[in-house]
Amino acid sequence: MELPRHWRLQNQRYGLVGEVCDQCGVKLFPPRDVCPSCAEPAHEQYTFSGRGQVYSHSTVYSAPAGYEEYAPYTVALVKLDEGPMLTAQLTDLGDQEPEIGMPVEMVTRRLRAEGEQGMIVYGYKFRPVMSQGS
Amino acid sequence: MRDVSVIGIGQTKVGEHWTTSLRHLAWEAIHAALADAGTEAVEAVYVGNMLAGALSRQQHLGALIVDFAGLRGVEAVTVEAADASGGAALRQAVLAVRSGAAEVVLVVGVEKVTDMVGASGTTAQVAAADADHEAVHGVTSAALGALLMRRYMHENGVELADMAGFSVNAHANAVGNPYAMFRRPLKASSFVKGSMVADPVNLFDSAPAGDGAAAVVLCPTEMAKDMVPSPVRVAASSLVTDAPALHDRADPLVLAAANTAAGRAYHAAGVVPGDIDLLELHDSFTVFAALQLEAAGFAQRGEGWTLAKNGDIGPQGRIPISTCGGLKARGDVGGGTGVYQAVEVVQQLRGAAGDCQVPNARRGMTLNVGGSGGTAVVHILESIE
Ligand SMILES: [Zn+2]
Numbered sequence: 001m002e003l004p005r006h007w008r009l010q011n012q013r014y015g016l017v018g019e020v021c022d023q024c025g026v027k028l029f030p031p032r033d034v035c036p037s038c039a040e041p042a043h044e045q046y047t048f049s050g051r052g053q054v055y056s057h058s059t060v061y062s063a064p065a066g067y068e069e070y071a072p073y074t075v076a077l078v079k080l081d082e083g084p085m086l087t088a089q090l091t092d093l094g095d096q097e098p099e100i101g102m103p104v105e106m107v108t109r110r111l112r113a114e115g116e117q118g119m120i121v122y123g124y125k126f127r128p129v130m131s132q133g134s
Numbered sequence: 135m136r137d138v139s140v141i142g143i144g145q146t147k148v149g150e151h152w153t154t155s156l157r158h159l160a161w162e163a164i165h166a167a168l169a170d171a172g173t174e175a176v177e178a179v180y181v182g183n184m185l186a187g188a189l190s191r192q193q194h195l196g197a198l199i200v201d202f203a204g205l206r207g208v209e210a211v212t213v214e215a216a217d218a219s220g221g222a223a224l225r226q227a228v229l230a231v232r233s234g235a236a237e238v239v240l241v242v243g244v245e246k247v248t249d250m251v252g253a254s255g256t257t258a259q260v261a262a263a264d265a266d267h268e269a270v271h272g273v274t275s276a277a278l279g280a281l282l283m284r285r286y287m288h289e290n291g292v293e294l295a296d297m298a299g300f301s302v303n304a305h306a307n308a309v310g311n312p313y314a315m316f317r318r319p320l321k322a323s324s325f326v327k328g329s330m331v332a333d334p335v336n337l338f339d340s341a342p343a344g345d346g347a348a349a350v351v352l353c354p355t356e357m358a359k360d361m362v363p364s365p366v367r368v369a370a371s372s373l374v375t376d377a378p379a380l381h382d383r384a385d386p387l388v389l390a391a392a393n394t395a396a397g398r399a400y401h402a403a404g405v406v407p408g409d410i411d412l413l414e415l416h417d418s419f420t421v422f423a424a425l426q427l428e429a430a431g432f433a434q435r436g437e438g439w440t441l442a443k444n445g446d447i448g449p450q451g452r453i454p455i456s457t458c459g460g461l462k463a464r465g466d467v468g469g470g471t472g473v474y475q476a477v478e479v480v481q482q483l484r485g486a487a488g489d490c491q492v493p494n495a496r497r498g499m500t501l502n503v504g505g506s507g508g509t510a511v512v513h514i515l516e517s518i519e
Binding site for chain 1: 254273274276281333
């Protein structure tokens with residue numbers, strides 16, 4: 001069980017809460033408190049819109065421990081509209097094939113069930129952006 | 135700073151050594167390297183390992199290995215930098231001899247992946263990635279390779295079949311290496327039909343994990359000339375880091391750490407890429423080989439794949455790579471990889487690589503990469519006139 005670890009990360013996992021660099025204004029996700037661009041402190045919280053585009057994707061057939069029951073599943077690098085890139089699963093694809101450049105939006109889903117007690121770890125995944133006005 | 139040379143090498147066959155323990159594998163390589171060097175007067179041992187804590191429930195390999203190898207009492211410590219652990223351990227040994235802190239130093243890279251079966255190997259390997267922001271999403275090492283590969287193919291108009299040359303070359307070279315895990319050729323037509331691991335990375339695109347150990351003995355070049363007939367000089371050693379998470383890199387398709395490490399090594403050795411006779415790179419996936427050829431200055435961005443397609447990477451080519459099979463066919467020895475690479479280059483420079491021999495090899499380079507690019511270690515080795 002890694003309860004403390006998942007609890008500690010819940011703000012970023014549920015709300016896509018990152019940071020803005022005090023010095024150069026670059027937006028950071030995941031939050032890291034020190035800006036990798038200018039090495040200055042980055043303390044101001046910033047909530048991302050959760051919108052972005054698929055930079056690359058892969059379907060995992062050979063899964064690590066704890067994820068076997070979900071395989072095959074699709075993972076992606078998502079470039080957020082505000083700049084940073086993150087790693088996440090794609091979900092709710094239905095019949096759609098994932099594609100590079102596909103617009104996606106963040107949703108909160110179960111990432112895995114952990115341990116005998118079945119603690120469920122929730123976090124962000126991304127789904128295709130629903131078409132407007134339908 | 136003192137000039138440093140390699141005076142002894144040893145290695146075990148890479149494979150599934152069900153009946154041999156981690157410490158025993160390490161001892162075999164150490165024993166062979168010390169016999170090759172003709173000395174037992176080792177003052178320090180650096181161990182390169184990545185997975186023993188997870189897969190063998192064994193840490194503290196420094197004391198464990200020297201004790202088992204009959205070197206009880208000798209200074210020994212593990213150096214860890216994921217898949218680049220072996221190269222990082224070699225660098226620490228080079229620094230120890232250069233600085234004058236020790237005369238004869240041994241490096242052993244060892245990995246034991248068959249102590250556990252099932253998904254545990256995949257799980258342990260992905261610890262090289264960012265656990266909180268990559269692995270938690272179910273990403274594997276192969277998936278990270280696949281994310282790079284799909285983007286690489288997309289940006290550069292590359293088809294899966296265009297990458298076959300890397301695996302075909304590795305397998306062809308491994309046929310001549312008695313220490314390789316898979317000593318059989320691979321046809322380009324089979325490459326595209328491998329069962330899928332993480333789309334578009336298939337079985338023939340990814341390196342198989344194997345058990346194995348390799349060792350290298352170093353001492354000052356001055357001393358080396360009196361000890362062995364053909365010492366090999368360490369002309370350059372460099373280690374550079376980058377963000378461990380793929381998504382945190384400025385441009386994921388540029389291995390910046392490898393680029394900087396190679397640049398520093400060329401500068402230190404006073405050479406340019408064209409002076410390198412062979413390159414042992416970290417071909418855990420074909421896209422890695424392509425990206426590393428680009429990072430090390432053998433191809434422009436997005437053009438590394440053309441070297442495989444044009445036959446430039448074969449033993450007679452412009453820049454021979456994976457000359458003893460590489461990770462793809464010699465086997466992926468995890469944290470031991472960097473030491474295997476050094477052993478293979480030394481064999482080549484001694485003219486003792488047998489059926490794997492690259493003609494007139496005088497200067498070879500190793501490029502050992504940790505995780506998806508978070509650490510890169512480069513060594514340039516030269517035969518002494
Ligand atoms: Zn900044």
